[in-house]
Amino acid sequence: MTFQITVQPSGHQFACDEDETVLAAAMRAGVGLPYGCKNGACSSCKGKVVAGEITHKPHQRRALSEEEEVQGISLFCCAIPHSDLVISAREVAGSGDFPVKKMPSRVTTLEKVAPDVIVMTLQLPANEVLEYRAGQYIEFLLRDGKRRSYSMASAPGAGPISLHIRHMPGGLFTDQVFSTLKERDILRFEGPLGTFFVREESDKPMVLLASGTGFAPIKAIVEQMQASRSQRKMVLYWGGRRPRDLYMHALCEQWARELPNFSYVPVVSDALDEDGWTGRTGYVHQAAVADLPDLRDWQVYACGAPIVVESAKRDFVATCGLPEDEFYADAFTTEADLAQP
Structure with missing residues (x-):
């Protein structure tokens, strides 16, 4: 049996098999629903079921709580339809431009x-x-x-x-x-x-937030902006437990010297005396909150451990006034993360 999925507000429609997730069907049809991990851990694909019936495959409660499920909120990467659906989701322009x-x-x-x-x-x-x-x-x-x-x-x-x-x-x-x-x-x-990439239709200044190897996609973004000679302001906050976790610190300092609209703030949470660290300490997203108390006209691109991404979104929206739909993230989930309830 096949069900029809209608996306609001775009009106886009696609078919979904009865044993297929909504996200998998959307990707197959070239409809750009946002997503990250595809396995119920990161919450990037969260949206609302306006009409119709679904059940969820196993997923992490931190990604979708029982209270949210009662309210009709869904993780589309885990949602199996049992009827035609009307869903509300923010589609990502350009996500299907290149073949997988x-x-x-x-x-x-x-x-x-x-x-x-x-x-x-x-x-x-x-x-x-x-x-x-x-x-x-x-x-x-x-x-x-x-x-x-x-x-x-x-x-x-x-x-x-x-x-x-x-x-x-x-x-x-x-x-x-x-x-x-x-x-x-x-x-x-x-x-x-994945749908974690710069929204090029905007010229808003950007906070680039990374923890650990979450720096990898941020590095690609900075290099792409550099190659295209973008004039958008970028502020990179990169956090690690110890200075050695900032394994391309020298490259970031080079960008800060050479790119007129780029600045770099390294943050270390658990430095030892032997590290000789004299820079910023604490949680990386809190350094950004302290420096940028008003993010109403900014975009944030965050990548790293799920706890870092979740904490950053919560505090940037609640404390700094960041519009919730201007927070873009890629939570790096591991098999250990997926094994959690």
Whole structure:
């Protein structure tokens, strides 16, 4: 059985099979619903069911509470329809402009830039091109149908694809990357995916907020803005537990020197005496709240651990007046995150 999904306010319609999620059907039909993790952990695809019946596949309660479900709020990546639906969602223009492909790639370099971070570069086959928007991600296709997601850390058209991979001990993929993977190995992936990218129709100043390897898509965004000679103001807040977690600190300082509309604020939460850290301390989003108490005319692009993204959105909206629909995020969820209730 197939159900018809109608999106408000655009009026776009698409078909959804009875065992298919609303998000999967929308992606198949080229309808640009926002999304991130696709597995019920990040809340990027949250919207409202105006009419019709759904059930949710397993998901995290922090992404969708029981109270929200009662109010008709839904995670479309987990929503299975049982009737025709009318949903309310903010569509993302341009999210379907580039085809999603499955392709092989060859590992060209593996550079350890921190004790738990490797920068990997991938070379595509000579006759292949991956078109994407800075901020999007790819999914590696692993054995037994498993997938692992990583954001491109290089701007589109800037040569080999670059990824920043943090070691998660016991992780199916990252244990391999940090032990047995070597240059010239072949990896298969699918992409581009995700709706985390700059809304180019706006000229509002931007807060770029990153924690840990959430810096990867932010780096691609800055490089894309640099390549296009954008005049938009950008303020980057990058947070880590210790200074070594800011593994491309020198590059950010270089941007601050060379780009007239760019500034950089590094923040460290748990520095040790031996680190000799004299910069900002505490939580990275709170540094932005202190510096920018009025965000009513700004956009925010946040990437990192779910707790960082959730805290930033809450405080930026409640404390700084940021319009809720001007907060764009990519929460980096791990298998450990997904295992939580």
